[in-house]
Amino acid sequence: MKKVYFDNAATTPMREDVINHMVELMQDNFGNPSSTHAVGRKAKAMMELSRKKIAKHLGVKSSEIIFTSGGTEADNIIILGAVKDLGVKRIITSKIEHHAVINSSEFISEKSGVKLDYVSLTKEGLIDYTHLEQLLAESDEKTLVSLMHINNELGHITDIKYVGELCQKYNALFHSDTVQSLGFYPVDFTDVAVDFITASAHKFYGPKGIGFAVIKNQPKIKPLIYGGSQERGRRAGTENTFGVGGMEKALTLAYENMDKEHAHVKMLKTYCIDLLKETFPKVRINGLSGDFEKSSHKVVNFTLPHPNFQSDMLILQLDMHGISCSKGSACQSGSQIGSFVLNEIYGENQHGLRVSFSINNTKEEVAYFVKTLKQILD
Structure with a gap:
């Protein structure tokens, strides 16, 4: 796998x-x-x-x-x-x-x-x-x-x-x-x-x-x-x-290696946002995580208007396909009330998916992630 x-x-x-x-x-x-x-x-x-x-x-x-x-x-x-x-x-x-x-x-x-x-x-x-x-x-x-x-x-x-x-x-x-x-x-x-x-x-x-x-x-x-x-x-x-x-x-x-590695990770984030918007036209990029001047080059946090998106089962299903990501801070894993950060911005019981990239990741992995997410939610 x-x-x-x-x-x-x-x-x-x-x-x-x-x-x-x-x-x-x-x-x-x-x-x-x-x-x-x-x-x-x-x-x-x-x-x-x-x-x-x-x-x-x-x-x-x-x-x-x-x-x-x-x-x-x-x-x-x-x-x-x-x-x-x-x-x-x-x-x-x-x-x-x-x-x-x-x-x-x-x-x-x-x-x-x-x-x-x-x-x-x-x-x-x-x-x-x-x-x-x-x-x-x-x-x-x-x-x-x-x-x-x-x-x-x-x-x-x-x-x-x-x-x-x-x-x-x-x-x-x-x-x-x-x-x-x-x-x-x-x-x-x-x-x-x-x-x-x-x-x-x-x-x-x-x-x-x-x-x-x-x-x-x-x-x-x-x-x-x-x-x-x-x-x-x-x-x-x-x-x-x-x-x-x-x-x-x-x-x-x-x-x-900061300049070279920063550029690589930023490219992955750009590609991920573009692919998400193309695949899921109703995707919400949370906060300003799509703004490179006001957010980190490596984090994309997004929400989809889908009934299964709020379930921890989504993380488990992605994991079953070999993809490790999260719904927010690892120190808050297991919470059933949504992201405390998103709740502060959008109101109660807000759920988001956070993907964060490293120097080891590739465009092919991003494409696999978005394709797999679509298969799970279809």
Whole structure:
């Protein structure tokens, strides 16, 4: 059976060069970086070199990077730490953020009484910057704004440079979850007024279980996990050196090949949208996922006016034909109330199909997907 993987917004396959690099580290550089002997020092040196390379790609200081288990932990470190350790009294976020941001914000709001405000969306599902400024202007309480760079369901791009400028204007802290953008868009954070950045390696062809938080000029944030003094006392536990090395390798390759790979994936998205519109004249491309200036080059989210389209059976039927895709965030799989992102834009019980492409996909796979979808729905 033909196998087609179109769920690259959920996770990406590791590059072969990354796998080989990690195997080499496992064989020849297995030491504990906290150990003072030669084997430990070798592991420490590799980890710190990786930290410096990642920092250079982002335009941040290596001392500002904390390695974590992934994006969810990194988001929690920032949001919970901002309230507990930095005196934040109000959080502004949106209702289409990743659940790592939404749920941690709701948790700390309920536990500590910090005010939680949600910025409105435009009718297309973009952040309403006018409303964001209104929220920032209405209070002088210490505020954290947490808005993702690229939405994981629709691919909508937030203008984080402009958000950073607004936050500077009103003396607010700014956190951006860049899990869906890092490695795909050349953002230089020396030019963006952001205080906190979070990322995860498995989204850019790296290993799972490793990510990082960038914390700028905020030394008072304390760890969520207590134990040893790893990561400058901000994240206890023996570091995942193999993961760190693999993450750096994946990010370096992503930057080296960015233009060529971006063009290939963008071509697949264009072809998919054109073929969907040709095959299903009544298709709705959700939000602005068909607008390349305002959405990610790799995500297409669409809805069809068909009674079987709302059923999880559609995902299973596609899977039976060897096609892997999703109805939205993998962290929300199994939900029967539709996509929480689409519900915010179009109303309750909205269902969409999300296909997201990688450097490994082909036009032939796109054609097979659309043909198979038509066969299932006919």
